[in-house]
Amino acid sequence: MQKTKPDVDRVFQALGDPTRRAILEKLSQGPISVSRLAEPLGITLAAVVQHLQVLEASGLARTEKTGRVRTCSIEPAGLSVAAQWIADRRSTWERRLDRLGDLLAEPEE
Amino acid sequence: MQKTKPDVDRVFQALGDPTRRAILEKLSQGPISVSRLAEPLGITLAAVVQHLQVLEASGLARTEKTGRVRTCSIEPAGLSVAAQWIADRRSTWERRLDRLGDLLAEPEE
Numbered sequence: 001m002q003k004t005k006p007d008v009d010r011v012f013q014a015l016g017d018p019t020r021r022a023i024l025e026k027l028s029q030g031p032i033s034v035s036r037l038a039e040p041l042g043i044t045l046a047a048v049v050q051h052l053q054v055l056e057a058s059g060l061a062r063t064e065k066t067g068r069v070r071t072c073s074i075e076p077a078g079l080s081v082a083a084q085w086i087a088d089r090r091s092t093w094e095r096r097l098d099r100l101g102d103l104l105a106e107p108e109e
Numbered sequence: 110m111q112k113t114k115p116d117v118d119r120v121f122q123a124l125g126d127p128t129r130r131a132i133l134e135k136l137s138q139g140p141i142s143v144s145r146l147a148e149p150l151g152i153t154l155a156a157v158v159q160h161l162q163v164l165e166a167s168g169l170a171r172t173e174k175t176g177r178v179r180t181c182s183i184e185p186a187g188l189s190v191a192a193q194w195i196a197d198r199r200s201t202w203e204r205r206l207d208r209l210g211d212l213l214a215e216p217e218e
Contacts (some may be wrong), residue, residue: 096139
């Protein structure tokens with residue numbers, strides 16, 4: 001269980017790898033076992049496990065072991081942190097463009 | 110001028126560094142010269158230039174030289190690529206939750 005807010009550095013760093021993004025793409029469709037996740041990606045189970053550890057540590061995924069099967073699922077908190085950071089930058093930038101627009105719309109003296 | 114669509118790998122990798130995010134935070138408030146950007150960040154001009162090169166290469170910022178002053182500004186295309194990738198994953202995931210909700214709402218036989 002993710003207790004603290006995901007760290008934005010780690011979230012973006014984790015998302016900077018195409019295999020980890022492919023894993024998240026798959027996880028967004030629903031929980032899946034680690035072994036079934038490895039097959040279509042064409043990488044070893046060991047590589048998938050390593051990527052999952054990075055995704056778990058950054059708050060983008062979680063895994064749970066039931067009996068002999070480890071199931072992984074997406075953790076929305078990580079994506080939210082990244083989305084919020086981007087949205088904050090865009091809103092600052094759009095407010096600035098609005099102010100510029102208002103200035104340009106003012107009638108000439 | 111950014112001609113091709115920013116590469117999502119490079120965009121997320123660039124965003125994984127706190128100094129680069131601090132630069133983008135500043136740039137979202139409006140264009141600024143490289144030297145004025147370096148001061149509040151408390152890092153050398155050379156370090157700022159290096160970070161700006163990464164931001165330019167990933168489509169997150171652009172710089173322009175007028176006379177002796179190099180001005181940098183935010184490039185919305187890079188942030189858009191990152192935001193779009195996150196939004197796509199969320200929509201897949203939310204559609205799935207909707208379908209689960211529908212199933213749970215069905216009357217018992």
